[in-house]
Amino acid sequence: MPSPKVAPVVLSEEERSVLTGWVRRRKTSQALALRARIVLLCAEGGTIARVAEQAGTSRNTVSKWRSRFLSDRLEGLTDEPRPGRPRVISDEQVERVVTATLEETPGADTHWSTRSMAAATGMSQSAISRIWRASPAASAPHRPPNAKPAAPSTRTRSRKPLVRGGGSGI
Numbered sequence: 001m002p003s004p005k006v007a008p009v010v011l012s013e014e015e016r017s018v019l020t021g022w023v024r025r026r027k028t029s030q031a032l033a034l035r036a037r038i039v040l041l042c043a044e045g046g047t048i049a050r051v052a053e054q055a056g057t058s059r060n061t062v063s064k065w066r067s068r069f070l071s072d073r074l075e076g077l078t079d080e081p082r083p084g085r086p087r088v089i090s091d092e093q094v095e096r097v098v099t100a101t102l103e104e105t106p107g108a109d110t111h112w113s114t115r116s117m118a119a120a121t122g123m124s125q126s127a128i129s130r131i132w133r134a135s136p137a138a139s140a141p142h143r144p145p146n147a148k149p150a151a152p153s154t155r156t157r158s159r160k161p162l163v164r165g166g167g168s169g170i
Helices: 013-024 030-043 048-055 059-077 091-103 114-121 125-134
Strands: none
Touching: 013 030, 013 059, 030 048, 030 059, 048 059, 091 114, 091 125, 114 125
16 A cells, blocks of 8 residues: 655755755764754655665654654754753853853962862852863863873882792792
């Protein structure tokens, strides 16, 4: 029994340029790039099976993103909010902490500690720690960016016994 006829995907020039940008950008998540590639292939007139083969995914995936694009356009391709606790720390707060870490010094000290930054920003010490771990530039601002880690010790442990003599010779 033949499948019902699917509605064609027609793109505006703006939608086509946004989707092409998502596919080509190196910073785009792989999931979003795949969804954009699926929609672009569908707009070229490919069947669901052919698009699935070209995109290297299943027909169910192609059908899902094709129908979501037809109903919600570009907004339908982005990820929906995840379940769980919403973020408490805003992007502005993160930016303020990273900027202060890189551009300011805490009074007489040479670099920020999590405690001193927490006191200066009114945030918790663990929040500062999480921000610094997530930002490689802010994790060690007192260290030059091209600094190499310390070389391992060249001293080796002696193979000689620590106690000499007194043995039975066995």
